């Protein structure tokens with residue numbers, strides 16, 4: 001069964017003035033759609049057709065050969081963008097709820113320090129990629145990744161993503177990636193979604209089935 005492009009969880013103009021409707025139109029209707037369409041084309045008639053998206057990502061992540069690398073890139077980008085839309089909200093930004101705020105305090109020393117570290121990862125990523133907040137064995141971490149890479153490949157659970165490919169911000173912010181990341185954190189982050197991802201992540205001591213299945 002072919003994968004489908006999910007609708008945005010809000011109207012294209014809902015994130016204005018922080019992200020324009022034009023940016024969301026290009027990013028969702030063109031870029032995200034292209035990843036989904038290309039993936040469907042690449043897997044048509046192959047054994048990947050019967051797999052779920054995460055299964056395809058994990059099955060192709062370690063390959064350096066075409067078509068696996070192309071399948072990985074398009075599958076991971078299809079997943080990353082569906083995740084990304086949910087990381088933002090028209091009522092986003094501000095402060096996380098008490099439980100998540102405490103986890104951020106305990107790990108990073110406060111929301112301000114988290115902001116600094118996340119921003120450093122986002123601006124330090126050379127070229128295309130993402131800044132992430134991830135959970136691994138119950139521990140939070142900020143990291144960046146290049147191109148289509150996605151944390152599940154490293155056995156980590158994605159909790160928050162910020163797309164720093166130029167297509168994510170260039171129409172609105174041109175070369176000012178740092179400014180875009182500040183706006184993302186101050187006005188767009190859907191902390192309720194982040195808290196939900198963290199609550200569902202495997203905690204310390206519980207075997208992460210996804211990791212063991214994906215490795216060796």
Ligand code: MN3
Pocket residue numbers: 027031081163165167168
């Ligand atoms: Mn993108």
